[in-house]
Amino acid sequence: MFRVTLALCLLGIVGAQVPGIGSCPNVETISTFDVEKYAGKWYEQNRYFTIFELGGKCVTANYTLNDDGTVKVVNAQVNSFTENPSEIEGLARVVDAKDPGKLAVRFSSSPVDGSYWILDTDYESYSAVWSCQSLLFANTQFAWILTREQNPSETVVEKAKDAFRKYGIIVNLFEKTDQVNC
Numbered sequence: 001m002f003r004v005t006l007a008l009c010l011l012g013i014v015g016a017q018v019p020g021i022g023s024c025p026n027v028e029t030i031s032t033f034d035v036e037k038y039a040g041k042w043y044e045q046n047r048y049f050t051i052f053e054l055g056g057k058c059v060t061a062n063y064t065l066n067d068d069g070t071v072k073v074v075n076a077q078v079n080s081f082t083e084n085p086s087e088i089e090g091l092a093r094v095v096d097a098k099d100p101g102k103l104a105v106r107f108s109s110s111p112v113d114g115s116y117w118i119l120d121t122d123y124e125s126y127s128a129v130w131s132c133q134s135l136l137f138a139n140t141q142f143a144w145i146l147t148r149e150q151n152p153s154e155t156v157v158e159k160a161k162d163a164f165r166k167y168g169i170i171v172n173l174f175e176k177t178d179q180v181n182c
């Protein structure tokens with residue numbers, strides 16, 4: 001109980017995501033984006049701590065191209081404490097065709113769009129996804145490493161990490177997602 005309370009207090013102080021000072025760092029996203037190649041199932045290997053996924057393991061994302069060019073998103077996970085599976089559905093779209101690596105995603109449970117920026121992907125093994133929101137004097141960042149294989153080689157994960165390192169995004173803050181006890 002004390003640990004839970006402590007964790008909640010810490011959350012209250014640092015916020016749910018990884019905070020930074022100043023505005024969002026400048027990053028470049030992929031210059032071309034092939035939604036069809038990106039579609040299908042991905043396994044989350046690493047993430048910045050987010051409250052939305054607190055205690056989540058076996059996290060997957062399934063992207064399906066809709067006829068109108070938007071992308072149906074189904075994120076699934078298993079609660080590490082209760083073993084209960086859950087799913088959340090959303091819709092993603094490229095906001096500006098000139099910047100095809102920058103998507104906005106809206107989940108049914110949320111009234112606002114989140115950003116989903118693809119820093120790098122080879123479509124076949126990894127994707128490096130990042131999101132940042134500037135606040136007044138600070139920013140809050142999300143980051144995810146997705147892979148096609150549930151338990152990929154370290155080489156694949158390192159390739160994705162390189163995409164973050166390139167922009168000075170701190171990969172030491174990544175948590176490993178449990179994809180073993182699924």
Ligand SMILES: *[C@@H]1O[C@H](CO)[C@@H](O)[C@H](O)[C@H]1NC(C)=O
Nearest residue numbers: 040041061062063064072074
């Ligand atoms: C992904 O979602 C689509 C559409 O909802 C579904 O047809 C497909 O079976 C799903 N794929 C996986 C691997 O779950």
